[in-house]
Amino acid sequence: MKNIIVIFCLLVAGLFYSCDEGNKAVYEPDSIVESTDPISVYFRENFLKPYGTAVRWQWVDRYVDDSKRVTPPFRDVCVPMGEFLKQFWLEPFMITESGTKFMKDHFPPEIVFVGSKMYNSDGESITLGYADAGVRITFTQVNEYDLTNKEWLLLQLRTADHEYGHIIHQRHNLPNGFKEVSPKNYKSNNWLNLAGDVQASGPRISREAISLGMVSNYGTSNENEDFCEILSIYLTSDKAEFEQRYLTHEPESAYQKIDADGNPVVDADGNPVMLDPADDAVKMNEGRDLISIKLNMIKKYYMDNFNVDLDQVRDEIMKRIDEVLNPA
């Protein structure tokens, strides 16, 4: 019996030994060789190493929803686009130590460059830049790179700051109480149907949206988009323009006309020329109060959590925009 047990054990050992031979055929992939393409080197040195961010500048179609049609970026614009993101998105936050830490802690792991607009399957309508699950931000229309084109510059910057806002609230939640400020005013997909355009595009803004306490039509879709729209539009707007449009109350009763120089207008008899208030003036002002409350919450949230002063960041961004649009 003892001999049989020994033989049996030897056979079982032989079984495992012989079966092990087959495992040697398992594929071992070739080691990955780092690209020496100057553009790859640039993004490795300026984004991957300091922030752990992979910039996808070479075309891989799986990075884009397969129902969309897009074209890849020109080689010539990839590095300038990288510099643009550094100069207008990263660096304004990094003028302080805490801002630097904030950006290094939260910068997205993946950025995708798309050359064209993102055409829907009909080949005509388009989708603007977007973020996926807070990890990837896609920039469209990169081939239209032109720092002197304010519309393009703001489109890209607002995409960056808006999508970055999603990364922040997904990781740290919305500011306390933010959801309770205007909970009944969100429109879900009906944000497309708001009336009274103040600005037709980039982004679309209506009086109805402002009356609801949002800075853009898209902001009325839900509280997360509301947060990101306030953040991105605040950071990329001139202080006086933002306050005029979103914070300062407009007249709710008849008021005297003011000329372009800010002087009250009078008629030939010296009587003041009076204007009627807008029909929705009261609602607009109520909406402005809601925007003011939410904006203050966002500013406090950034200060309390990250020691980032959004006014300081906004001023730095606007200074840089002004320098590029109005060179001395």
Added chain:
Amino acid sequence: MKNILYVFVALITLFSSCDKNTDPVFDKSPEQRLSSVLSEYKAKLTQGDGYWIAYYSGSAILMKFNEDNTVEFKSTYDGGKEDKTVTYRVGASQVPELVFENYTVFQALYEANRSTGEYEFLFDHISDDRIDFISKTDLGDIKTKLTFFKGTPEDIDKVKAMIAKFAKMSFFKKVLVAGTSYEAMLITIPGEATLQVVDEDGSISSKKYDFEVTKDGLLFSPEITIDGIDVASFIYDEGKGQFIANAGGKNISIEVGAKPTAPQKGIYSDFMKTNFKVIENYSYALDSVQPLLKQDIPLLSAFQIYVQWGYVLAYAPKHVDGKWAGFSAFTFAENPDAADELLVAWDSRIYGQWWKDIYYNDGGQKLLGFILDPNGLYIMKAGLDSYYLISNSDPSQYVLVE
């Protein structure tokens, strides 16, 4: 005895369990085999001097594939403005594919024609002198195909020479099949050919085909069907001034003539029944009209002709100074010297704020010169309410109006 039986069972188990690993169908893993296929495809692209030429969407595209994963483009598209060097890779998503990693002339062609353009292609068949691809993104039943033909550095200049030759050829191209009575008309505008056959009852049947001018003739993809015979390519015979193909055991030729064999009776009154028409396409000889005008009028959409009201207007829907501008006081009349031909006169009146942008533009002058041909214009039926207008003085100049 019982113990021996146990040992025997153990031995059987041993051999059966190992048996599955002893006879692999392939020596390599799936990953290694795929990698090997991709390497083979890349080797094919770079073989020799790495030159391949493709004909796509009205343009010839010459590519030089290099070992360092760069590809150099030269094309006939937009005067070569999209000629670039980019990186490429032979990869696999579901099946092997060729990926140009940045913007190339293929994407430029797609952006110029977004409803039908394609720019991602999967390997289909591969051989020493041609590589066939199928569109990755075409969702239609008949997938767009693209073929790379083995090329030489001189190919792009040869194509340009052939296009220049083809551009001077008359509208009137007759298709004949040797040894039969078959006769059809082939009408060509950049990228598209229409085969018109007069049926026994006198009605006209038409079928459209995509075609390209190649370095030595014409290429149809998919093949054109002539008298039941499928033909992919024609070679230009310089001596005869004809395009020749041999397919299905028959010699097929495309002969170029100066005039229509006979005017289409009553076509002038048919043409004049509808006031509003749009110039939808231009012949090779006139295909610089629209690009030249767009240099001065970037928002230009199309030219409109009002044959009863006597207007020829450019339409630019978002122009700040109005959507329309152009010329008025035209007279569209039947040529007194040739029935069913058109003679256009102009009383030199202008319309709209930006007429000068048209009038003082080389494209605008070319178009006016064509419309006001002193010898008149032939009218040929294209579809239910669409027509070709062909210059009598130079029948290589023609437009499609709908």
